[in-house]
Amino acid sequence: MPATDPIHDLLIVGGGINGTGIARDAAGRGLSVLLCEQGDLGGATSSASSKMIHGGLRYLEYFEFRLVAEALAEREVLLRIAPHLTRPLRFIMPHVPSLRPAWMIRLGLLLYDSLGRMGGLGRRVTLPGSAAVELDRPPLAESLQARYRKGFVYSDVAVDDARLTLANASAARLLGAVISPRCRFLGAARTQGLWHATLEDAGGRKIVLARALVNAAGPWVAEVTDTLPAGAGTPRAKVQLVKGSHIVVPRLYPGEHAFILQNDDRRVVFLLPFAERFTLIGTTDIRVDQPEDARISTDEVAYLCRAASRYVRTPVEAGNIVWSYSGVRPLFDDGRSDPSAVSRDYTFVLDRTADLPALSIFGGKITTHRRLAEAALARLRPWFPQMGPAWTDSRPLPGGDFGTLSELVDGLRQHHPALPPSWLRALALRHGSESDKVIGDAQSVAALGRDFGGESYHLYQREVEYFIEHEWAQSAEDILWRRSKAGLSMTPAQQAEFASWLERS
Numbered sequence: 001m002p003a004t005d006p007i008h009d010l011l012i013v014g015g016g017i018n019g020t021g022i023a024r025d026a027a028g029r030g031l032s033v034l035l036c037e038q039g040d041l042g043g044a045t046s047s048a049s050s051k052m053i054h055g056g057l058r059y060l061e062y063f064e065f066r067l068v069a070e071a072l073a074e075r076e077v078l079l080r081i082a083p084h085l086t087r088p089l090r091f092i093m094p095h096v097p098s099l100r101p102a103w104m105i106r107l108g109l110l111l112y113d114s115l116g117r118m119g120g121l122g123r124r125v126t127l128p129g130s131a132a133v134e135l136d137r138p139p140l141a142e143s144l145q146a147r148y149r150k151g152f153v154y155s156d157v158a159v160d161d162a163r164l165t166l167a168n169a170s171a172a173r174l175l176g177a178v179i180s181p182r183c184r185f186l187g188a189a190r191t192q193g194l195w196h197a198t199l200e201d202a203g204g205r206k207i208v209l210a211r212a213l214v215n216a217a218g219p220w221v222a223e224v225t226d227t228l229p230a231g232a233g234t235p236r237a238k239v240q241l242v243k244g245s246h247i248v249v250p251r252l253y254p255g256e257h258a259f260i261l262q263n264d265d266r267r268v269v270f271l272l273p274f275a276e277r278f279t280l281i282g283t284t285d286i287r288v289d290q291p292e293d294a295r296i297s298t299d300e301v302a303y304l305c306r307a308a309s310r311y312v313r314t315p316v317e318a319g320n321i322v323w324s325y326s327g328v329r330p331l332f333d334d335g336r337s338d339p340s341a342v343s344r345d346y347t348f349v350l351d352r353t354a355d356l357p358a359l360s361i362f363g364g365k366i367t368t369h370r371r372l373a374e375a376a377l378a379r380l381r382p383w384f385p386q387m388g389p390a391w392t393d394s395r396p397l398p399g400g401d402f403g404t405l406s407e408l409v410d411g412l413r414q415h416h417p418a419l420p421p422s423w424l425r426a427l428a429l430r431h432g433s434e435s436d437k438v439i440g441d442a443q444s445v446a447a448l449g450r451d452f453g454g455e456s457y458h459l460y461q462r463e464v465e466y467f468i469e470h471e472w473a474q475s476a477e478d479i480l481w482r483r484s485k486a487g488l489s490m491t492p493a494q495q496a497e498f499a500s501w502l503e504r505s
């Protein structure tokens with residue numbers, strides 16, 4: 001196995017939000033980056049989140065003020081740099097006096113608003129603050145059972161987590177990073193002043209050389225650490241794997257707001273408007289032994305249905321579920337036994353043996369990935385004193401350089417009057433200002449190629465080809481459930497037909 005590659009500054013293991021975020025940041029600072037991902041980019045936890053950019057109101061109960069302040073400030077940054085993949089969302093919390101007293105919620109929201117303002121100091125804060133609301137008046141009157149009459153409202157942000165990960169990968173590639181999905185890291189050794197890492201992809205095994213290693217393997221972080229030579233005195237940090245599952249059902253209520261529902265176990269469950277016609281319900285907190293345990297159980301389904309049914313007008317039943325997914329949080333083991341209480345903040349473990357660094361990442365949120373990347377690079381600066389300063393808070397992600405979404409959609413509809421208006425809007429939400437690259441020279445529906453079907457949203461061959469050529473897509477799953485959510489609009493027969501077309505082509 002000859003070492004054929006050039007020497008990379010960073011070898012990043014893991015193409016979730018943290019690995020791709022670090023790749024983007026590092027490449028923009030002039031470092032040469034190779035990222036390897038054993039499956040699809042964003043294929044693990046980073047496409048299985050609750051899809052919120054949030055400060056985490058409930059973390060205030062655990063006094064996680066640093067995390068909350070940093071996360072709140074990121075809401076405005078991500079709205080600015082990825083306006084197509086994020087949108088402001090108002091969250092309604094119905095008041096249930098027996099669960100938390102009103103003064104406690106008011107105090108929490110006051111703190112949330114204040115930390116948000118402090119974190120955004122010197123920047124424009126666009127998200128409105130919190131307030132009390134009447135739930136028995138329009139526009140909320142039709143949403144919940146009549147017994148919930150008072151509540152509170154506050155702001156956070158919704159995000160397309162899978163596409164945010166892809167956007168980071170695309171940005172990194174534009175800046176010169178090499179992004180290698182379906183390429184597994186098998187291990188590495190420190191040899192002659194460099195990391196010699198063994199990677200394996202469809203073409204077989206190869207050795208690559210790097211000056212520093214970043215272990216951003218998420219739930220597999222400890223497994224990757226175990227393949228590395230033990231560093232002198234390096235703590236083998238432990239990861240706690242906490243599974244969370246979601247269900248998707250046909251829309252439960254009118255309006256574009258979300259609900260944060262207090263459950264009788266003191267946890268909260270979210271209802272979010274999802275993919276136009278659906279409601280996303282999540283999540284759970286269940287300790288698991290291995291990353292491969294990310295599968296929803298019947299108990300979780302029952303728990304989520306029960307939590308939502310306590311509040312909404314029509315009971316939610318397992319038979320209503322159109323889609324579900326599960327992910328595993330790779331949390332730093334802080335010794336707490338309650339999985340809901342384990343910190344969601346990130347932690348680094350830096351092994352500096354022989355002056356060849358290996359940085360392992362534990363925890364983190366979709367929300368804080370950009371700050372995590374900055375902090376990771378600050379830890380690596382001693383080895384790369386020439387690297388540029390932090391830059392990622394002001395440059396849009398690919399597709400993010402446009403005015404408002406309605407201007408973008410209007411422009412697309414004017415330029416492409418023969419293309420379905422609803423499809424153009426969906427395209428703008430996925431590709432932003434790059435939508436025209438997807439459309440290319442197509443001036444009619446026929447020119448978009450084969451129509452794979454769908455109810456409100458149609459998947460056309462033209463976009464599928466774009467996903468394959470520009471976004472590393474390979475399988476039907478990559479396309480129907482991560483690059484798009486077209487699977488939600490297609491019948492099982494249409495999905496199967498699409499998968500077999502993809503295999504044939």
Ligand SMILES: Cc1cc2nc3c(=O)[nH]c(=O)nc-3n(C[C@H](O)[C@H](O)[C@H](O)COP(=O)(O)OP(=O)(O)OC[C@H]3O[C@@H](n4cnc5c(N)ncnc54)[C@H](O)[C@@H]3O)c2cc1C
Pocket residue numbers: 013014015016017018019036037038039040041042043044045046047048049050051052053054183184185186216217218219220224242243244245283284326327328329330363364365366367368
């Ligand atoms: C149920 C749930 C809800 C959540 N909700 C939110 C939310 O609303 N907002 C929020 O901000 N955060 C949320 N989070 C947290 C957030 O999703 C995670 O913190 C984040 O996605 C972790 O990203 P990551 O890059 O560390 O891990 P991952 O996305 O899992 O990426 C790690 C990658 O490493 C790859 N890998 C592993 N081993 C190897 C190897 N040997 N070689 C090559 N590649 C390898 C894996 O295939 C994987 O793709 C939620 C998490 C869960 C589970």
